[in-house]
Amino acid sequence: xxxxxxxxxxxxxALALVRAILGPTVFDRLQAANTIGTVAxxxxxxxxxxxGRPEFLDLALVYGLLNVxxxxxxxxxxxxxxxxAPGEGVEPHP
Amino acid sequence: MSFTGHYTYWVTIFLMIAGxxxxxxxxxxxxxxxxxxxxxxxxxxxxxxxxxLIGGTAPILAASFHTYSNPLPHVLxxxxxxxxxxxxxxxxxxxxxxxxxxDSIEEDEILEIDRSEGEAQ
Amino acid sequence: xxxxxxxxxxxxxxxxxxxxxxxxxxGSIYSFLMATALVALDAVDVAMTExxxxxxxxxxxxLTALNLTRGDEVKPLRRPLLPLFVAIVIGAALVYGTFGLPxxxxxxxxxxxxxVPRYLVDSLRETGVPNVVxxxxxSYRGYDTLGETTVVFTAGAGVIALLRRRRGKAKQ
Amino acid sequence: MTRDLVLRVLGKxxxxxxxxxxxxxxxxxxxxPGGGFQAxxxxxxxxxxYAIIFGLPAARRFAPDRLVESMIAAGVLIYGxxxxxxxxxxxxxxxxxxxxxxxxxxxxxxxxxxEVGVAxxxxxxxxxxxxxxxxxxxxxxxx
Amino acid sequence: xxxxxxxIVLYAFWLLLSGYFEPFLLAAGAGSALAVVLLxxxxxxxxxxxxxxxxxxxxxxYWPWLIKEIFKCAxxxxxxxxxxxxxxxxxxxxxKPTQKSQVGLTTHANSITLxxxxxxxxxxQDEFLVHGLTRTAGAGVIDSEMDQxxxxxxxxx
Amino acid sequence: MSMALDILSWFCMLAGGVFCAIxxxxxxxxxxFYTRMHAASITDTVGAWLLLLGMILQAxxxxxxxxLLMIALLLLFTSPTATHxxxxxxxxxxxxxxxxxxEDPSKP
Numbered sequence: 049x050x051x052x053x054x055x056x057x058x059x060x061x062a063l064a065l066v067r068a069i070l071g072p073t074v075f076d077r078l079q080a081a082n083t084i085g086t087v088a089x090x091x092x093x094x095x096x097x098x099x100g101r102p103e104f105l106d107l108a109l110v111y112g113l114l115n116v117x118x119x120x121x122x123x124x125x126x127x128x129x130x131x132x133a134p135g136e137g138v139e140p141h142p
Numbered sequence: 143m144s145f146t147g148h149y150t151y152w153v154t155i156f157l158m159i160a161g162x163x164x165x166x167x168x169x170x171x172x173x174x175x176x177x178x179x180x181x182x183x184x185x186x187x188x189x190x191x192x193x194x195l196i197g198g199t200a201p202i203l204a205a206s207f208h209t210y211s212n213p214l215p216h217v218l219x220x221x222x223x224x225x226x227x228x229x230x231x232x233x234x235x236x237x238x239x240x241x242x243x244x245d246s247i248e249e250d251e252i253l254e255i256d257r258s259e260g261e262a263q
Numbered sequence: 264x265x266x267x268x269x270x271x272x273x274x275x276x277x278x279x280x281x282x283x284x285x286x287x288x289x290g291s292i293y294s295f296l297m298a299t300a301l302v303a304l305d306a307v308d309v310a311m312t313e314x315x316x317x318x319x320x321x322x323x324x325x326l327t328a329l330n331l332t333r334g335d336e337v338k339p340l341r342r343p344l345l346p347l348f349v350a351i352v353i354g355a356a357l358v359y360g361t362f363g364l365p366x367x368x369x370x371x372x373x374x375x376x377x378x379v380p381r382y383l384v385d386s387l388r389e390t391g392v393p394n395v396v397x398x399x400x401x402s403y404r405g406y407d408t409l410g411e412t413t414v415v416f417t418a419g420a421g422v423i424a425l426l427r428r429r430r431g432k433a434k435q
Numbered sequence: 436m437t438r439d440l441v442l443r444v445l446g447k448x449x450x451x452x453x454x455x456x457x458x459x460x461x462x463x464x465x466x467x468p469g470g471g472f473q474a475x476x477x478x479x480x481x482x483x484x485y486a487i488i489f490g491l492p493a494a495r496r497f498a499p500d501r502l503v504e505s506m507i508a509a510g511v512l513i514y515g516x517x518x519x520x521x522x523x524x525x526x527x528x529x530x531x532x533x534x535x536x537x538x539x540x541x542x543x544x545x546x547x548x549x550e551v552g553v554a555x556x557x558x559x560x561x562x563x564x565x566x567x568x569x570x571x572x573x574x575x576x577x578x
Numbered sequence: 579x580x581x582x583x584x585x586i587v588l589y590a591f592w593l594l595l596s597g598y599f600e601p602f603l604l605a606a607g608a609g610s611a612l613a614v615v616l617l618x619x620x621x622x623x624x625x626x627x628x629x630x631x632x633x634x635x636x637x638x639x640y641w642p643w644l645i646k647e648i649f650k651c652a653x654x655x656x657x658x659x660x661x662x663x664x665x666x667x668x669x670x671x672x673x674k675p676t677q678k679s680q681v682g683l684t685t686h687a688n689s690i691t692l693x694x695x696x697x698x699x700x701x702x703q704d705e706f707l708v709h710g711l712t713r714t715a716g717a718g719v720i721d722s723e724m725d726q727x728x729x730x731x732x733x734x735x
Numbered sequence: 736m737s738m739a740l741d742i743l744s745w746f747c748m749l750a751g752g753v754f755c756a757i758x759x760x761x762x763x764x765x766x767x768f769y770t771r772m773h774a775a776s777i778t779d780t781v782g783a784w785l786l787l788l789g790m791i792l793q794a795x796x797x798x799x800x801x802x803l804l805m806i807a808l809l810l811l812f813t814s815p816t817a818t819h820x821x822x823x824x825x826x827x828x829x830x831x832x833x834x835x836x837x838e839d840p841s842k843p
Binding site for chain 2: 283286287290293297300301304305306307308309312313316317320321324325328329331343346347349350351353354357358361362364365366367372375378379382383386387393394395396399400404407408411414415418419421422425426
């Protein structure tokens with residue numbers, strides 16, 4: 049059962065990779081990267097069950113957290129153009 | 143000598159060569175650092191893949207398991223990754239300084255500027 | 264194994280891609296694949312480090328640094344033949360070298376015979392820590408780790424030294 | 436980006452949990468995957484996330500440079516201090532057996548403090564490096 | 579009040595993560611939760627937005643409905659992806675949400691994005707800009723049932 | 736009873752895997768960036784949840800199930816935010832969505 053899930057996830061991973069390589073714009077690549085992050089996270093959970101050690105779910109949590117941090121960092125960067133900086137365009141704190 | 147038995151080595155070597163190629167063939171300094179990063183990750187696999195035992199499990203001792211993969215490479219690589227990112231930061235800092243001094247991060251342009259300055263003196 | 268093949272594909276994409284932002288995105292994908300492959304190879308601690316460092320930290324660092332430099336590799340390749348030749352020759356030599364190495368997951372390989380059984384057998388009794396990676400990291404190889412920590416410290420100090428002076432100048 | 440309401444709310448909800456998760460990784464390094472290195476990086480990631488969403492000045496108010504820099508040094512000092520403490524207790528440098536009456540207990544204690552030192556240094560270095568790069572752009576822009 | 583509740587939630591989070599109930603780890607968890615609460619206060623992120631306890635009860639009723647909706651839409655979008663002719667008709671629609679608080683708006687925007695077939699492109703107090711995969715999906719978000727339900731959940735005081 | 740659970744979790748895992756693959760397939764097949772995001776959100780929501788649900792059913796009432804639930808919650812919070820930020824950033828950079836014929840791109 050878990051092997052079936054893992055194979056499906058591998059297929060999804062490969063397809064997302066195709067999009068990342070084809071992707072005409074950077075945003076396509078980012079979307080693919082985000083999907084790859086999600087799929088990798090699920091893959092970890094499945095792998096943990098497959099090898100009979102489900103305590104590795106911590107790792108999946110780390111993936112999820114850092115995936116979003118990385119994506120948002122890149123996006124912030126693009127939103128503000130080439131000179132966009134983490135820390136610019138910010139209102140003073142209420 | 144079987145295909146499956148040596149496949150990881152070959153992928154490792156491919157990654158290593160790709161990293162090496164980027165480092166020696168590309169002039170852009172940031173790209174060179176990324177190439178160095180790929181080279182580094184190939185070393186991680188080179189260390190970790192031989193430590194894996196099929197049928198073994200991660201080296202966290204539990205009563206229900208008896209075969210464990212080799213923990214020693216994990217320790218070495220664990221520290222190497224963190225050191226790797228610290229040195230990446232150092233390299234990037236140097237690149238930023240170079241950019242400010244030469245207004246370029248292309249190796250050829252930097253060499254060109256150096257040469258013309260040398261002739262001027 | 265499939266994962267490793269995918270990593271090779273991503274590497275090719277990194278080599279070919281000229282836009283440095285796209286290269287950074289590929290780097291983060293590469294790092295995710297790498298970490299998943301590491302879990303498949305039973306190296307959970309390393310995978311955790313690689314995921315947090317590769318996908319989080321180095322992406323952010325590369326982006327902030329790219330901000331200070333240029334976004335594209337402007338120049339076309341001039342003479343890629345010689346480096347390619349060198350790389351292929353070295354690769355061929357290394358592949359030749361692998362024929363002498365033990366096959367994947369050979370329990371009789373030298374790596375599994377030396378000090379490792381001692382760590383695995385005695386760690387829990389001697390240190391009371393079930394995670395052997397932690398006990399080896401902090402206890403048996405404490406000196407190594409002290410050295411690594413010092414290297415991280417030094418690198419941090421180096422970055423501070425490199426990037427701080429300019430700030431003083433700008434203030435003047 | 437504080438104006439972006441979706442991101443701001445996500446940041447406010449998520450950051451405490453990221454920080455707690457980092458501490459969890461730190462304290463459970465003995466039992467599962469994790470330890471000082473990972474915890475340090477995750478903590479730094481949380482601070483960087485905060486800086487990305489709320490801006491660098493806000494992050495600086497939260498974790499001032501002075502604090503971050505002293506964390507870098509403090510980590511190495513804690514690590515070295517564990518070794519020196521071993522000498523004071525009558526062992527060799529970085530001997531953990533002597534840290535408590537029971538050798539196993541001593542080992543656990545030594546490992547714990549060493550991990551704390553590592554976490555301090557790593558998170559300090561990562562945060563500081565990020566500050567340096569991010570702030571530098573501002574300086575160059577203004578110039 | 580928010581601080582105390584955050585502390586309790588964080589400690590519960592720790593216990594569920596940990597699964598080890600030794601005195602040292604329990605104490606460490608309490609200490610960590612306390613430290614994180616203090617740090618969060620230092621970050622100014624604990625308030626009605628960052629820790630919306632006022633919504634917890636109603637949100638638990640809202641989620642099952644949302645999940646049902648997501649499954650329905652996912653089924654539609656999957657059929658679109660797999661059908662050979664790819665019958666899409668992407669549209670952009672603008673409308674004004676009825677929520678008043680920031681959390682309510684965020685919940686609404688996220689719910690729209692979560693539902694496959696519609697994505698919130700811009701979300702401000704006055705106006706949402708939604709990209710729909712098909713014309714019907716796009717038209718479906720204006721003054722929708724979701725809007726009313728989120729407004730009810732929000733329970734603005 | 737456990738038989739029924741097994742069958743149910745089999746079904747969930749398979750369905751989740753299929754949904755993930757469909758989402759990724761849509762990611763490849765869709766014509767432009769915005770439509771691709773719709774496809775990706777299938778993977779992020781339904782595919783992931785069904786897989787996790789299958790695993791929760793296997794794990795039973797343990798802390799493992801709680802952790803899986805946490806992952807699902809994390810996805811519930813982060814994935815729409817990331818998607819939204821992505822769409823917003825793309826629009827801010829002037830990437831025009833491909834619209835159906837008859838729709839006026841300048842109107843909205």
